[in-house]
Amino acid sequence: MRQRHSRSVSTPLALAAALLFAGAVSAQDKPVEMKFAHWLPPTHSLSKTGFEPWAKSVEAASKGSIKVALYPAQQLGKAADHYDMARDGIADMTWVNPGYQAGRFPLIAAGELPFLVGKPGTGSAAIDAWYRKYAAQEMKDVKFCFAHLHVGTMHSKKPITEPSQLKGMKIRSSNGTNAAFMTLLGATNVQVSAPEARDALDKGVADAIAFPWDSIVSFGIDKAVKYHTDMRLYASDFVWVMNKGWYDKLAAGQKKVIDDHCNNDWAGKVGAAWGDFEDGGQAKLEKSAGHTIVKLTPQQLDQWKKAAEPLYGQWVQAADKAGFKGQEALGELRKEIEARKAN
Template sequence: MRFRATRAWCAAFLTAGTLLAGPAAAQDPTVQLKISIWLPPAHPLVPATRAWAADIEKASGGTIKSVLFPSEQLGKAFDHYDMARDGIADVSYVNPGYQPGRFPVIAVGQIPFTFNDGHKGTQALDAWYRRYAETEMKDTKFCFAFVHDPGSIHARKKIAVPADLKGLKVRPAQSTIGQLDTLLGATNVQGSAPEARDMLDRGVAEAIFFPWGSVFLFGIDKVVRYHVDEPLYTTVFTYNINKAKYDGMTPAQRKVIDDHCTPEWAEKVAGPWIDFEAAGRTRMKGLAGHEVYPLAPEQLAAWRKAAEPLTSAWSEAVRKVGVDPDRALAELKDSLRKHDAAY
């Protein structure tokens, strides 16, 4: 009798322990997350983020709920890092390249000819950047980093070699591409993705660095017709969380967030977008009135040569913030090799 009572007590203890050790305990207070994405609802990243948030809610036992705000409802695309820092949003979608010089370390992922694939590139970038994010993005809780499928140049006139950019007004994808434009004698015209079509339509810009599927999503296919068929560049992105919101959660809730801020989740969230951009390239090739053309070997070599100074400029920038560029670049290359993601 005593043995059965002891066994029953042990079973009850183990059951209670399991409940307490779970992702989030039933007594945890409800937390509401405002997630801000400056992209339109039709963008693949929006439903992917909803699925990520739904999994967080499930894993937290319903205690971490979310509301998603797309289309710059809470603030402009350029402001999203500060929005997460200041609590205007609890989670925000950040393009570090929208603020030149502010996040020099992660900018290495924006140098042309770095990644060969969005899926593998995301895993390589996120796994590498985590240790640097602790310092570079220290006033937010870094969640994860990712890249889109490699993009290219889309223009109102045919561009084949770097010299063709001289004198053109170009909307760069991010700050590193802006540096390249300047090196090649182009004029940078700044504008967020939602503003890009209008800029090209009005002649404010004549060419744009953009991923393929988004050319259709933002209506850019209506105002340009020439497209270079090469994976020239990627843009890096991050999801950042307000530190006060994260720190105010219970330990169990913070673990749920940590479990959803991993390289694996980075690829899960970015994956549908990566596939969408890759499909855009195929779609463009079959579209009447558009010319999609590869570069000859010597033309591609000229682009790679033109991009070489960007690595030196990046090295100088990160050295100024106390990071050893040789070590950081070697670590990134190791991550690229590990994930088979190098260009």
């Protein structure tokens, strides 16, 4: 009896000791560094409203066992290469504009369709929630974190009010879908990344640019264009993706921290913070000497929307060709956008 009693006492004690030991090990996860690469200037609004707050939150939640080292301004590679940089382990996390490689990621390009999304915060939450079930198939080389977007317009060297004015112009487009729209309207596309855009405009390689409002200022493009059309012309999708090998080597607790920072809440949070800041750039430009906000009549806006309609059919065809059910997927995205009042 005494021996059985001894066992009954020692077993809970042993279990408690084991749990304490496991907790100590968990609390002392091997420190790791995340190399997070992006191509924006370190002073850019997304750096301050997205990358830096996210990095600090990860470090705090991991009790310092995950250190996030930010590599801005194309330090580790060109803007268009950031998806492959995560895939190949050049960086552990990257910020990617899928539209910089037109046709490679046809499904997420739905978020780029003109006039589909009007609000960047709820729009980001919508595109992220919708894309999560497709990401593992379309971006199978990496671990998907979350998606978000911004909304922008046309900035030019002369006033633009109607789509017919773009015929013969040279436009720096924002992504593959926007480039297809420019082609549809008879413009010539100038394919350069955001950091290279001002140079293209300064040298006359481009006459106008599709860009969000505040980035016109932060990239110094306000020195090259003076007219800004007041409409929600386009959206650009962005994804945060990780190197699979880096993630797989994390301790269980560290993986949970990353998972908790790669969710729909963060997609909406980053999209809203950045989107609100970008939209605030319109007021800055309106107050800047020499800049003109070009207003549209309802009839002119309808012309733009009608001109964009063929792009929806083109997207469905591209999605079908890639093995997705295009019309069904577009319907799902529309429902998600409408449910979140993002349009």
